[in-house]
Amino acid sequence: MSVASCDGWVRVCARAELLPGEFKTVWDGDTPIVVYNIDGDxxxxxxxxxxxxxxxAGGALHGYELECARHGARFDLRTGAVLCAPAYVPTASFPVRECEGIIYTRDDRV
Incomplete structure (x- = not known):
């Protein structure tokens, strides 16, 4: 679980806790958000x-593509774009920021 920060951002973890190829899942209200480190980005x-x-979260990772473990749909981690059926609608992508070694994200949809 996450701890909310000031400014409406949600704390994910310290940068040192999220190594390349790893992910963390947090919640912003009712929205589950997964944050991936891909080669430092x-x-x-x-x-x-x-x-x-x-x-x-936890599905097979193919570069910037995340594969759903259930039925094989693929999504671009950079944009949320759907890349492979059986999904046809993109998933939401969210901003990430780092401040003093801490990673934050938030559901910025209106």
Missing amino acids: LFAIEDRCTHDDGEL
């Missing part, structure tokens, strides 16, 4: 496959 998408609402 951080990306956040909604932890929800738009095909059947299953979790995406």
Whole structure:
């Protein structure tokens, strides 16, 4: 679980706790957000496959593509774009920021 920070951002973890290829899942209200470290770059998408609402976190990682473990849909971690059926609708992507060695994200949809 996460601890909310000031400014409406959600604390994910310390940068040192999220090594390349690893992920952390946090919640912003009712929204599950998974943050991945891909070769030092951080990306956040909604932890929800738009095909059947299953979790995406922990699925096979293929570069910037995250594969849903349930039915094989793939999503681009950089944008949330759907790349492979059976999903046809993108998942939400979210901003990530780092401040004093701490990673933050938030659901910035209106």
